Amino acid sequence: MQATWLVGGIGLFFGFSALSAGQIHSAAHWVALWSVGGVGLLSFVRHAVFHRSDAVRMGWDLGKRNDFQLEVGFANLAWGLVAVIASFLGWGTTALGSLVLVFGIYMLQAAVLHLFESGRTRQRPRAGSKFVNLVFAVVLLWFAFAVLT
Template identity: 35%
Template sequence: MVFWVPLIAYAAVILLTALSFARQPAPRRLIDLARALLRYINLFPVGLMGLWGALGHIVFPAQAAAAIGWATSPFQTEVGLANLGMGLAGVIAAFWRDWGFRAAVAVMMAGFLGGAGINHMVEIAKTGNLAAGNAGPILYTDLLTPLLLVILLALTYRSDRAARP
Protein backbone atom coordinates (compact mmCIF):
# COMPACT_ATOMS: atom_id res chain seq x y z
CA MET A 1 0.00 0.00 0.00
CA VAL A 2 2.76 2.44 0.85
CA PHE A 3 3.92 2.20 -2.76
CA TRP A 4 0.49 2.65 -4.36
CA VAL A 5 -1.31 5.24 -2.20
CA PRO A 6 0.81 8.24 -3.31
CA LEU A 7 0.45 7.19 -6.94
CA ILE A 8 -3.31 6.75 -6.58
CA ALA A 9 -3.58 10.13 -4.83
CA TYR A 10 -1.83 11.94 -7.67
CA ALA A 11 -3.81 10.00 -10.29
CA ALA A 12 -6.97 11.26 -8.57
CA VAL A 13 -5.59 14.81 -8.64
CA ILE A 14 -4.94 14.61 -12.38
CA LEU A 15 -8.28 12.98 -13.19
CA LEU A 16 -10.45 15.27 -11.08
CA THR A 17 -8.56 18.40 -12.13
CA ALA A 18 -9.04 17.47 -15.79
CA LEU A 19 -12.75 16.82 -15.26
CA SER A 20 -13.20 20.02 -13.27
CA PHE A 21 -11.33 22.10 -15.84
CA ALA A 22 -13.25 20.54 -18.74
CA ARG A 23 -16.54 21.48 -17.05
CA GLN A 24 -15.49 25.13 -16.71
CA PRO A 25 -17.35 27.48 -19.04
CA ALA A 26 -15.32 28.93 -21.88
CA PRO A 27 -13.02 30.71 -21.95
CA ARG A 28 -10.99 28.50 -19.64
CA ARG A 29 -8.19 30.34 -17.90
CA LEU A 30 -4.89 29.20 -16.40
CA ILE A 31 -6.04 30.52 -13.02
CA ASP A 32 -9.00 28.10 -13.11
CA LEU A 33 -6.62 25.20 -13.75
CA ALA A 34 -4.36 26.35 -10.89
CA ARG A 35 -7.32 26.59 -8.50
CA ALA A 36 -8.53 23.10 -9.43
CA LEU A 37 -5.05 21.64 -8.95
CA LEU A 38 -4.72 23.40 -5.60
CA ARG A 39 -8.08 22.05 -4.47
CA TYR A 40 -7.38 18.44 -5.40
CA ILE A 41 -3.79 18.45 -4.11
CA ASN A 42 -5.17 19.65 -0.77
CA LEU A 43 -7.86 16.97 -0.87
CA PHE A 44 -5.79 13.92 -1.88
CA PRO A 45 -2.02 14.18 -1.27
CA VAL A 46 -2.47 16.46 1.76
CA GLY A 47 -5.89 15.52 3.16
CA LEU A 48 -6.51 11.87 2.46
CA MET A 49 -2.84 10.85 2.55
CA GLY A 50 -2.54 12.66 5.90
CA LEU A 51 -5.50 10.70 7.25
CA TRP A 52 -4.02 7.49 5.79
CA GLY A 53 -0.70 8.27 7.50
CA ALA A 54 -2.52 8.87 10.78
CA LEU A 55 -4.30 5.53 10.50
CA GLY A 56 -1.05 3.73 9.74
CA HIS A 57 1.05 5.26 12.51
CA ILE A 58 -1.67 5.12 15.20
CA VAL A 59 -3.53 1.89 14.43
CA PHE A 60 -0.89 -0.15 12.56
CA PRO A 61 2.44 1.14 13.91
CA ALA A 62 4.42 -2.07 13.28
CA GLN A 63 3.37 -2.20 9.62
CA ALA A 64 3.98 1.53 9.13
CA ALA A 65 7.46 1.33 10.66
CA ALA A 66 8.34 -1.76 8.61
CA ALA A 67 7.21 -0.02 5.40
CA ILE A 68 9.61 2.85 6.16
CA GLY A 69 12.40 0.48 7.13
CA TRP A 70 12.46 1.60 10.76
CA ALA A 71 11.84 0.01 14.13
CA THR A 72 8.51 0.62 15.85
CA SER A 73 8.62 3.63 18.17
CA PRO A 74 6.28 5.33 20.65
CA PHE A 75 6.88 8.50 18.65
CA GLN A 76 4.73 7.05 15.88
CA THR A 77 1.64 8.02 17.85
CA GLU A 78 2.80 11.63 17.79
CA VAL A 79 3.61 11.43 14.06
CA GLY A 80 0.19 9.88 13.51
CA LEU A 81 -1.52 12.69 15.40
CA ALA A 82 0.45 15.26 13.38
CA ASN A 83 -0.72 13.45 10.23
CA LEU A 84 -4.28 13.58 11.54
CA GLY A 85 -4.12 17.35 11.97
CA MET A 86 -2.54 17.88 8.56
CA GLY A 87 -5.02 15.55 6.89
CA LEU A 88 -7.98 17.39 8.40
CA ALA A 89 -6.46 20.76 7.44
CA GLY A 90 -5.98 19.51 3.87
CA VAL A 91 -9.59 18.38 3.56
CA ILE A 92 -10.78 21.74 4.91
CA ALA A 93 -8.44 23.61 2.54
CA ALA A 94 -9.87 21.66 -0.40
CA PHE A 95 -13.37 22.97 0.25
CA TRP A 96 -12.74 26.30 2.00
CA ARG A 97 -11.51 28.76 -0.60
CA ASP A 98 -9.66 31.09 1.79
CA TRP A 99 -6.19 31.81 0.34
CA GLY A 100 -4.67 32.50 3.76
CA PHE A 101 -5.85 29.19 5.17
CA ARG A 102 -4.46 27.36 2.15
CA ALA A 103 -1.17 29.22 2.54
CA ALA A 104 -0.96 28.14 6.18
CA VAL A 105 -1.55 24.52 5.14
CA ALA A 106 1.19 24.85 2.49
CA VAL A 107 3.67 26.20 5.06
CA MET A 108 2.83 23.33 7.39
CA MET A 109 3.27 20.80 4.59
CA ALA A 110 6.55 22.36 3.47
CA GLY A 111 7.89 21.91 6.99
CA PHE A 112 6.59 18.40 7.55
CA LEU A 113 6.65 16.79 4.12
CA GLY A 114 9.62 18.73 2.82
CA GLY A 115 11.55 17.84 5.95
CA ALA A 116 10.45 14.21 5.70
CA GLY A 117 11.56 14.07 2.06
CA ILE A 118 14.98 15.45 2.96
CA ASN A 119 15.20 12.99 5.84
CA HIS A 120 14.36 10.12 3.47
CA MET A 121 17.26 11.17 1.23
CA VAL A 122 19.61 11.37 4.21
CA GLU A 123 18.51 7.88 5.29
CA ILE A 124 19.15 6.53 1.82
CA ALA A 125 22.63 8.09 1.73
CA LYS A 126 23.57 7.07 5.30
CA THR A 127 22.05 3.62 5.60
CA GLY A 128 21.02 2.55 2.11
CA ASN A 129 17.39 2.30 3.33
CA LEU A 130 15.47 1.63 0.11
CA ALA A 131 12.22 0.50 1.79
CA ALA A 132 9.10 1.51 -0.16
CA GLY A 133 8.06 3.96 2.57
CA ASN A 134 11.48 5.64 2.47
CA ALA A 135 12.65 5.54 -1.14
CA GLY A 136 9.48 4.79 -3.13
CA PRO A 137 6.83 7.17 -4.45
CA ILE A 138 6.41 8.65 -0.96
CA LEU A 139 9.87 10.23 -1.26
CA TYR A 140 8.85 12.02 -4.44
CA THR A 141 5.44 13.11 -3.19
CA ASP A 142 6.98 14.37 0.07
CA LEU A 143 9.03 16.78 -2.04
CA LEU A 144 6.53 17.42 -4.85
CA THR A 145 3.44 18.20 -2.75
CA PRO A 146 4.75 21.25 -0.86
CA LEU A 147 6.52 22.53 -3.98
CA LEU A 148 3.30 22.37 -6.01
CA LEU A 149 1.30 23.99 -3.20
CA VAL A 150 3.69 26.95 -3.06
CA ILE A 151 3.74 27.37 -6.85
CA LEU A 152 -0.06 27.18 -7.10
CA LEU A 153 -0.53 29.60 -4.22
CA ALA A 154 1.82 32.05 -5.95
CA LEU A 155 -0.19 31.72 -9.17
CA THR A 156 -3.50 32.33 -7.40
CA TYR A 157 -2.31 35.00 -4.94
CA ARG A 158 -3.30 38.15 -6.79
CA SER A 159 -6.76 37.07 -7.95
CA ASP A 160 -7.74 35.27 -4.74
CA ARG A 161 -6.56 38.08 -2.46
CA ALA A 162 -8.36 40.68 -4.64
CA ALA A 163 -11.61 38.70 -4.36
CA ARG A 164 -11.64 39.06 -0.56
CA PRO A 165 -14.06 41.68 0.84
Protein backbone atom coordinates in the same frame (compact mmCIF):
# COMPACT_ATOMS: atom_id res chain seq x y z
CA MET B 1 1.73 2.87 1.31
CA GLN B 2 0.59 2.30 -2.26
CA ALA B 3 -2.90 3.56 -1.36
CA THR B 4 -1.30 6.73 -0.01
CA TRP B 5 0.60 7.25 -3.26
CA LEU B 6 -2.55 6.61 -5.29
CA VAL B 7 -4.62 9.13 -3.31
CA GLY B 8 -1.84 11.74 -3.47
CA GLY B 9 -1.44 11.11 -7.19
CA ILE B 10 -5.15 11.60 -7.83
CA GLY B 11 -5.00 15.01 -6.16
CA LEU B 12 -1.91 16.06 -8.08
CA PHE B 13 -3.27 14.81 -11.42
CA PHE B 14 -6.54 16.72 -11.16
CA GLY B 15 -4.83 19.66 -9.45
CA PHE B 16 -2.33 20.10 -12.28
CA SER B 17 -5.11 19.61 -14.84
CA ALA B 18 -7.10 22.43 -13.24
CA LEU B 19 -3.99 24.58 -12.87
CA SER B 20 -3.15 24.22 -16.55
CA ALA B 21 -6.71 25.32 -17.37
CA GLY B 22 -6.26 28.44 -15.23
CA GLN B 23 -8.65 27.23 -12.53
CA ILE B 24 -6.50 28.14 -9.54
CA HIS B 25 -9.06 27.56 -6.78
CA SER B 26 -10.15 24.22 -8.20
CA ALA B 27 -6.50 23.18 -8.45
CA ALA B 28 -5.86 24.15 -4.82
CA HIS B 29 -9.02 22.31 -3.77
CA TRP B 30 -7.99 19.04 -5.48
CA VAL B 31 -4.49 19.01 -4.06
CA ALA B 32 -5.48 20.11 -0.55
CA LEU B 33 -8.33 17.60 -0.34
CA TRP B 34 -6.58 14.57 -1.82
CA SER B 35 -2.82 15.14 -1.60
CA VAL B 36 -2.87 16.70 1.87
CA GLY B 37 -6.20 15.56 3.34
CA GLY B 38 -6.30 12.05 1.93
CA VAL B 39 -2.57 11.44 2.31
CA GLY B 40 -2.66 12.84 5.85
CA LEU B 41 -5.55 10.63 6.92
CA LEU B 42 -4.08 7.51 5.33
CA SER B 43 -0.70 8.29 6.87
CA PHE B 44 -2.36 8.57 10.27
CA VAL B 45 -3.91 5.13 9.83
CA ARG B 46 -0.59 3.68 8.67
CA HIS B 47 1.59 5.31 11.37
CA ALA B 48 -0.79 5.20 14.35
CA VAL B 49 -3.42 2.50 13.86
CA PHE B 50 -1.21 -0.05 12.09
CA HIS B 51 2.01 1.22 13.69
CA ARG B 52 3.56 -2.22 14.23
CA SER B 53 3.23 -3.39 10.62
CA ASP B 54 4.33 0.03 9.39
CA ALA B 55 7.43 -0.13 11.61
CA VAL B 56 8.26 -3.56 10.20
CA ARG B 57 7.77 -2.24 6.64
CA MET B 58 10.17 0.62 7.32
CA GLY B 59 12.73 -1.56 9.09
CA TRP B 60 12.16 0.32 12.36
CA ASP B 61 10.49 -2.40 14.43
CA LEU B 62 11.53 -1.93 18.06
CA GLY B 63 9.52 -4.93 19.25
CA LYS B 64 7.20 -2.61 21.15
CA ARG B 65 5.04 0.46 20.58
CA ASN B 66 7.01 3.42 19.27
CA ASP B 67 5.36 6.56 20.63
CA PHE B 68 7.27 8.78 18.21
CA GLN B 69 5.66 6.94 15.31
CA LEU B 70 2.25 7.53 16.91
CA GLU B 71 3.14 11.22 17.25
CA VAL B 72 3.94 11.39 13.52
CA GLY B 73 0.58 9.74 12.85
CA PHE B 74 -1.21 12.35 14.97
CA ALA B 75 0.56 15.17 13.09
CA ASN B 76 -0.59 13.64 9.80
CA LEU B 77 -4.13 13.38 11.20
CA ALA B 78 -4.08 17.08 12.13
CA TRP B 79 -2.97 18.22 8.66
CA GLY B 80 -5.31 15.79 6.97
CA LEU B 81 -8.37 16.86 8.96
CA VAL B 82 -7.65 20.57 8.54
CA ALA B 83 -7.23 20.10 4.76
CA VAL B 84 -10.52 18.18 4.50
CA ILE B 85 -12.35 20.74 6.64
CA ALA B 86 -10.85 23.66 4.68
CA SER B 87 -11.82 22.02 1.40
CA PHE B 88 -15.44 21.41 2.40
CA LEU B 89 -15.94 24.74 4.16
CA GLY B 90 -14.53 26.75 1.27
CA TRP B 91 -11.73 28.47 3.15
CA GLY B 92 -10.34 29.93 -0.07
CA THR B 93 -7.35 29.51 -2.32
CA THR B 94 -4.83 31.10 0.04
CA ALA B 95 -5.77 28.83 2.93
CA LEU B 96 -5.71 25.72 0.73
CA GLY B 97 -2.41 26.71 -0.88
CA SER B 98 -0.94 27.37 2.56
CA LEU B 99 -1.95 23.89 3.72
CA VAL B 100 -0.23 22.42 0.67
CA LEU B 101 2.86 24.52 1.43
CA VAL B 102 3.02 23.41 5.08
CA PHE B 103 2.56 19.75 4.16
CA GLY B 104 5.16 20.09 1.39
CA ILE B 105 7.69 21.51 3.86
CA TYR B 106 6.98 18.67 6.28
CA MET B 107 7.31 16.04 3.54
CA LEU B 108 10.57 17.59 2.29
CA GLN B 109 12.05 17.46 5.77
CA ALA B 110 10.97 13.83 6.20
CA ALA B 111 12.35 12.91 2.77
CA VAL B 112 15.73 14.53 3.50
CA LEU B 113 15.87 12.77 6.88
CA HIS B 114 15.20 9.42 5.18
CA LEU B 115 17.85 10.11 2.57
CA PHE B 116 20.41 10.84 5.31
CA GLU B 117 19.35 7.59 6.93
CA SER B 118 20.14 5.77 3.67
CA GLY B 119 23.58 7.33 3.54
CA ARG B 120 24.48 5.96 6.96
CA THR B 121 23.86 2.33 6.04
CA ARG B 122 25.21 0.14 3.32
CA GLN B 123 21.83 -1.35 2.71
CA ARG B 124 19.34 0.81 0.86
CA PRO B 125 15.95 -0.38 2.14
CA ARG B 126 12.95 1.36 0.61
CA ALA B 127 15.12 3.38 -1.80
CA GLY B 128 12.26 3.67 -4.28
CA SER B 129 9.85 4.79 -1.57
CA LYS B 130 12.30 7.43 -0.35
CA PHE B 131 12.71 8.78 -3.88
CA VAL B 132 8.92 8.93 -4.39
CA ASN B 133 8.56 10.83 -1.09
CA LEU B 134 11.19 13.34 -2.18
CA VAL B 135 9.51 13.87 -5.55
CA PHE B 136 6.10 14.20 -3.85
CA ALA B 137 7.48 16.85 -1.49
CA VAL B 138 9.09 18.87 -4.28
CA VAL B 139 5.92 18.70 -6.40
CA LEU B 140 3.79 19.83 -3.44
CA LEU B 141 6.11 22.79 -2.85
CA TRP B 142 6.13 23.74 -6.53
CA PHE B 143 2.36 23.45 -6.65
CA ALA B 144 1.90 25.58 -3.50
CA PHE B 145 4.04 28.37 -4.91
CA ALA B 146 2.19 28.18 -8.26
CA VAL B 147 -1.14 28.58 -6.47
CA LEU B 148 -0.03 31.22 -3.98
CA THR B 149 1.83 33.56 -6.35
